[in-house]
Amino acid sequence: MARATIIGSGPNGLAAAVTLARAGYQVRVLEAGARIGGGVSSAQSTLPGFVHDVGSAVHPGAYSSPFFRAFGLDRRLDWINPIAAYAHPLDGGRAAIAWRDIERTADGLGADAKRWRTLLRPLSSHIDGVLDFTGSSLLRVPRHPITAARFALRTLDQGSTVAKRFFRTEEASALFSGVVAHGNTALPSLPSAGAGLLLAALAHAGGWPYPRGGAQAIADALRVDLEAHGGLIETDAHIRDLGALDWGDPAKGDLLLLNGSPRLALTLPGLPSGYARALRRYRYGAAAAKVDFALDGPVPWAHPDVANAPTVHLSGTRTETWASENAVAQGRVAERPYVLAVQPSTLDPTRAPEGKAVFWAYMHVPANSDFDPTEPITRQIERFAPGFRDRILATHAVRASEREAINPATIGGDISGGDFTVQQMVRRPTLSSAPWRTPMRGVYLASASTPPGPGVNGMAGWHAARTALADAGTPVSLDDLFA
Template structure:
């Protein structure tokens, strides 16, 4: 393959594809090289349990796929993408069989919280009103905000820990637990500085866009992106493991959708020793233990609100969730962990044989854990849905190491491309003016190890592509 390209992307996760699309949109000649036989990184759909049951192997609900300033402006509908919108974005059950649901309508959501109703509105209404002004900047690198006052107001709420924020705003434990459900997506101890930011962004996006998912499987999101990319003239090469950049065709720019640990293994890169040492110090976060089930019927949640939500956060007391997220960073796991559950088939029956259902769940675990947490997860779900275990027809489990084998970007089962604490939230993979550029002027990082981090939003790839355009193709901007 001696043909010369303007830019080559290594890795076909959502960020790699986003980078390739952005460059191709500008008229450049690009290609994507992917090591696996199936594109998409962690955004894929397969039959993991029984024939006819389609499971999302990695990402299952894509709240930022629609909220992404880049993806939402692509004509993906023309390439077969159909979004499914559950009535309730996410729900949080309590032990008495009731639950709170996060509706798209903020007033309906707040009304459930009783005496905390106004506090909820005070917290989220300004963020929702200003999302169009600050949303794009929240999903990007540090810079001078276009709307500094609105951005500062968000920062004052986002900088505290989730624990500090809920104790300041809410009186009732259930209101605090409800916020913890979205904040715990951070995979951080909820006492950590800035852990509140994840709950703020995700909940605001639920009120702005809902938490949708692609009909037929998350893999259809990848397919639509790639079909659009190919329609622009882009090329895709599978089963190509890049060990040496000199094995690739010539190009002005090489965009790596890889984490630091993987990138440093690629030979032929002109990285100085200081940059290598700083990259080697990059911190990976906790891993996950993930399960899929083939079910004879929908999960029998006691609460109707849970039955109307595609995403369910399980953790029955404030202390239970706090301990769950603290212990994993001390290499422990509790017997009552925070569980994130997704159920697609009540809203998308195309994913299972007629009358049957699927479910998906994970818990956070110590990075690299090989322990089996099947019983722990199923026990937690059973508490919210008595009779759940009796509906199981088949199951698939993946520990943290299995996940890395499935997708080499998931180092030790870390689904966020690196720890997203205050030291690596914006300054990832290292602190520098342009986190996407490297000492090698040809080489850029476009993975979730760059800002804004984990999630299927493509903004890491978009911003990396913008940097490459500025450096090598200024006339196209």
């Protein structure tokens, strides 16, 4: 039986592991940390009984992912799908809400109702075409060209200064800029606009759900399937030098898949110099600094509807959002930062003791920053939820400079797997229609540093494993693999 060794147990690594185990490989996953999951792990980081997500917390990408749909993740987890995908509070007790229902959302945006529908309905109603276009390398012919063209044209508009004139109301412009700012890059930009359009379309196509009990449930579901097919996972196995790793013989069909930074591939003996130069040219971007809060009750939002949305963007107006992101791109931190927050226990009482609440929030900061995010994030929450500070029982902060020690794939605290630029949308990390393949026989890249980029969807891992199987002469489809 051929062997497959996978470095990293994030969602892409585990997706690749499940794929190869089902295809008949003897699979071993090596995880640097003490627990599996990478970006989908959970821990009691503040107080006993308060379960916080270490990385991502809400998972529209996992819920809609072609890989996870074939895998049957919807049947393996208890998904919570709120009626509101995300919210954007504004000063004066106002808020804009992105409900799952696009009509309800538009109706709350006044003069921009028609523009919201025009922007997002053609995408949300053809979400499979959007997922096909955004879910792989851009160097290919899309299977749904009309939907791809609609997506591309909207990205061009919203990724340029045209975006300043598109929405007329403060509510609509703030609501959309909040989701665009997920890209963690200077605004306006094409990559962030594309990411924002995908996320906003998913909000109206199926929602922004999350698993009951925490993100760890996603990793655990993949682990159970992997072990059922003979695979194993070793934790506390931090691989720093691939030259010292016994991963098998590629001449016999053995495989090595890297679910982490492509920099690790530079330690491969015999790596061609041209490919090594390409990997060294690959750039990492701004970082995230995060705070977990244990609270003695729900967040006291000034606008009550904000409590309906587990995901909340806290940055005020579009002007403030853009200013915050552009400050980070210039190596600074804005006085009023863009804060991405999640309040999972509003709909999931398993996450905290009775009557208590967990709250997760991060802000964007320059790479490797030692900036403590606790007070700026607390102030920004308090701005829209007076009395929040009084409900804090405990906090746990992770600075950008500390993040790489927790997850070696997050270079300098970059949680996106690489700088989110136009160039690196296409060259991720190399210019190729199959960038998961390396020039070394049997070695493949399987992380967010390859298409489709960041997000918990398992697609990079699936593409890497599928490419390896095709190279071995045993191509598979998702339908056949999970029949």
